[in-house]
Amino acid sequence: MRICVFLSAADLDDRYTRPAQQFAELLGKGGHTLVWGGSDVGLMKVVADGVQEAGGRLLGVSVDFLAAKARTGAHEMVVARDLAERKKLLLEKADAVVIMVGGTGTLDEASEILELKKHGHTDKPVVMLNTAGFYNGLKEQFRRMEDEGFLPRPLTDLVFFAEEPVGALAYLEESMGVE
Numbered sequence: 001m002r003i004c005v006f007l008s009a010a011d012l013d014d015r016y017t018r019p020a021q022q023f024a025e026l027l028g029k030g031g032h033t034l035v036w037g038g039s040d041v042g043l044m045k046v047v048a049d050g051v052q053e054a055g056g057r058l059l060g061v062s063v064d065f066l067a068a069k070a071r072t073g074a075h076e077m078v079v080a081r082d083l084a085e086r087k088k089l090l091l092e093k094a095d096a097v098v099i100m101v102g103g104t105g106t107l108d109e110a111s112e113i114l115e116l117k118k119h120g121h122t123d124k125p126v127v128m129l130n131t132a133g134f135y136n137g138l139k140e141q142f143r144r145m146e147d148e149g150f151l152p153r154p155l156t157d158l159v160f161f162a163e164e165p166v167g168a169l170a171y172l173e174e175s176m177g178v179e
Contacts, residue, residue: 001176002059003027004035004094006109008102009042016101017043019131021050023165028054030169035094037086038062040071043100061089087112096172097126101134117158118151125175126159127168135161
């Protein structure tokens with residue numbers, strides 16, 4: 001599988017990096033390809049290192065203004081003109097999406113894929129890896145949206161919340177029919 005991971009490029013606390021490393025190792029050992037923002041800094045670097053060390057492939061999609069931070073040695077690196085093109089390319093090149101901890105950029109990317117799913121423009125499985133309860137508030141907001149009629153589809157059709165890396169990958173592999 002080609003798994004797009006939306007995540008932070010910030011240097012983060014061990015409570016976030018350790019589960020990210022675990023997910024990356026599972027992804028690499030499973031022979032999967034990481035599709036990610038291409039940066040070689042922060043949590044993006046942690047995940048790319050883990051996937052590559054475990055034997056997985058790296059497919060990066062950077063953007064012009066961040067090209068200086070792009071990882072060298074990725075199996076493939078594409079540089080987009082702007083953030084909109086980057087999101088489009090990331091989603092086109094992936095079979096599934098995992099949303100890890102991140103800031104406004106990650107939230108923007110998450111909103112985009114969920115909006116596409118809501119309107120039936122993609123059926124790719126989407127997982128929010130709720131590391132250390134990071135997305136508890138967002139999960140509650142989504143439930144409220146569903147309960148109050150703002151979502152035309154059940155929340156479970158849009159996104160799966162995983163508390164642990166192993167659950168995230170297991171959900172994706174089951175959704176994609178990978179054994």
